[in-house]
Amino acid sequence: xxxxxxDMPDGVNTPTSFSTVDEQAKAKAKASALAxxxxxxxxxxxxxxxxxxxxxxxSQGKTQAQRDAMKNALKTAAEIRETSTTKxxxxxxxxxxxxxMAKGSTTVGNPRDVISAVDNGDGTETITYRxxxxxxxxxxxxxxxxxxxYTASDGKEFTDxxxxxxxxxxxRDSNTQKNLIAEQNKAERRSAYDLLFSxxxxxxxxxxxxxxKSLIEEGVSPSEFTLRLRETDAYKKRFAANAQRVAKGxxxxxxxxxxGTEDQYQDVMRRxxxxxxxxxxxxxxIQSGFEKFLAGDxxxxxxxxxxxxxxxxVVNSNPEVAKALxxxxxxxxxxxxxxxxxxxxxxxxxxxxxxxxxxxxxxAIQSGLTTGMTRAEELAAxxxxxxxxxxxxxTIAEVAPRGGQLAEIYKQSPYTQTxxxxxxxxxxGATEAAKQRKKLTQLETAAFSGSAGAGAIARDRAGAx
Numbered sequence: 001x002x003x004x005x006x007d008m009p010d011g012v013n014t015p016t017s018f019s020t021v022d023e024q025a026k027a028k029a030k031a032s033a034l035a036x037x038x039x040x041x042x043x044x045x046x047x048x049x050x051x052x053x054x055x056x057x058x059s060q061g062k063t064q065a066q067r068d069a070m071k072n073a074l075k076t077a078a079e080i081r082e083t084s085t086t087k088x089x090x091x092x093x094x095x096x097x098x099x100x101m102a103k104g105s106t107t108v109g110n111p112r113d114v115i116s117a118v119d120n121g122d123g124t125e126t127i128t129y130r131x132x133x134x135x136x137x138x139x140x141x142x143x144x145x146x147x148x149x150y151t152a153s154d155g156k157e158f159t160d161x162x163x164x165x166x167x168x169x170x171x172r173d174s175n176t177q178k179n180l181i182a183e184q185n186k187a188e189r190r191s192a193y194d195l196l197f198s199x200x201x202x203x204x205x206x207x208x209x210x211x212x213k214s215l216i217e218e219g220v221s222p223s224e225f226t227l228r229l230r231e232t233d234a235y236k237k238r239f240a241a242n243a244q245r246v247a248k249g250x251x252x253x254x255x256x257x258x259x260g261t262e263d264q265y266q267d268v269m270r271r272x273x274x275x276x277x278x279x280x281x282x283x284x285x286i287q288s289g290f291e292k293f294l295a296g297d298x299x300x301x302x303x304x305x306x307x308x309x310x311x312x313x314v315v316n317s318n319p320e321v322a323k324a325l326x327x328x329x330x331x332x333x334x335x336x337x338x339x340x341x342x343x344x345x346x347x348x349x350x351x352x353x354x355x356x357x358x359x360x361x362x363x364a365i366q367s368g369l370t371t372g373m374t375r376a377e378e379l380a381a382x383x384x385x386x387x388x389x390x391x392x393x394x395t396i397a398e399v400a401p402r403g404g405q406l407a408e409i410y411k412q413s414p415y416t417q418t419x420x421x422x423x424x425x426x427x428x429g430a431t432e433a434a435k436q437r438k439k440l441t442q443l444e445t446a447a448f449s450g451s452a453g454a455g456a457i458a459r460d461r462a463g464a465x
Contacts, residue, residue, distance in 0.1 A: 066096065067117075067125075073098050074117055090130065189216045192225045203259050204285055208234050238284045241294035250297055262290050264300035272307045313355050317362070324361025328373035329354070356380040363389035367397040369417060384425055396420040399437070406440040415440060 054065045062070075070091065077089040077098045089100045116128045120136070127135045150164035151157050153171055158164035193216055197209045212228060220228070229235055236243065242252040253261065266279040266287070278289050293303060314325060357376040363386065364371040371379075379389065396417060403415035415436060423433035 069096050071117055078116070186216060189218075189220060189225070192223075196225055196229060200255070203255075205238065207284070208232065208238065234284065238286060240286075241291045244291075244295035245297065248295070248297075253294070258294065259285075261294060261300065262287055265290050265293060265303055268300055268304045268307065272304075272311060274307070309352055309355055314358065317359070318366075320362030320365040321359050322362075324365065324376070325355070325358035328358060328361060328376060353377070353380045356384075356386065359386040360384060360389040362386075364393045366390065367393035369393055369397055369400075371417075375418075375421070378427070379421075379425060382425065382427060388425075392421075392424045395424055399424075403437055403440055406444055407436075410440065410443045412436070412440060412443070 054063055057063050073091045073096055077091050080087055080089040080098070080100060087100050087102065089098050091097070092099050118126045118128075120126060124136050129135075149157050149159055150161055152164060152168050156167065158167065193209070193212060196212070197206055200206050200209050209229060211232065211234075212225060215225060215228065239253075239255065239258055242258070246252050269279050279287050281287055314321060354377070357373065357380040360376040360379050361371055361373070364376075367390075384392070400415070400417045400420040403420065407413060407415040413436060419429075419433045419436060421427060422429040423437065
């Protein structure tokens, strides 16, 4: 079904295609703001750490910057001692500078010169001096702050501030992405609802879709909207013939096919002047008279065929046919004939056969004879057409009365209309009926041939039968 409009109930107008561009832009702006705030907080922490790095002193009266400088100086002095063949080096504990001297020099130097500093991995260092003494001192992290635990918004703990900040930003980005996806999914559900609403509004059936509006707020897949719709009682009532079709092994019709077929039925009935009562719409647009046609898989073409059968061969036919139809099938009035042939419980061939039976009965009446429904249906089943019936009953009307008289005169088996019908229409017993008529003819011929003065009159009378 084509999408024609997007007018929503309750005065809400929704675009043809629900757009999430603004929402995405807002979400991205929000994520950017969060990232900027985190960056600023990080820079503030780094600045505070840097200030402490250069100003905060430990129990030995040294800052972390001084201790790092001492480590670098010790490393440089050690590299000189290990790689140079002419020089040796140590670190002046007062200035923190590397002092070099000739290798093998007798200069003793300061006994408190620092020879090495080893990190113990537990927040302390072991300092070794030139005189061999050692000292364990408390150290700090590389930012000059005491070890600290950072707890993220999801409960995860960090000791590294940068790792904590990076993780918190990733969490916020993830939440932003989740929110964006949730909004997109909601937009898709709204779009699915809008599409169903506009489709059914074309047929005045938007009331079937309105109860599904709550699904927009639920986590229902857009593809489930139509399934949910078809599970509602209102939908099942409106498209009731589908359940009957499925029970018969037929395919359920789509909403467009169902309503389109109803429109075709209505068009056919209007063209043939059917009373509006046959296609009046009730609640939800239901045309109750059409349900049996839809359930029986009756096409608009077959429906028109049935109406034509009644219109052309019964209603517009000669009065004898209509009279026979009413006699054979009591209760049918002229106004009911069209409705009668539209009964889907009867296959189209059965309906045509009944009409043919009425035409056969009408042909009998035209010839001054009568026949019953059973006999007329028997003749119809034997393939006798209206034209054949008219010709046959005309012959029977001429033969049967004379045959009956002769049978009575010559004391033979009764020769009736039924006997003549057997021979004329080729029914069961046709051979015996022909023999009986031939015998009566012979008896009459013999009687008149032997009578004096009979002459030509006798021969004419005998030949008439």
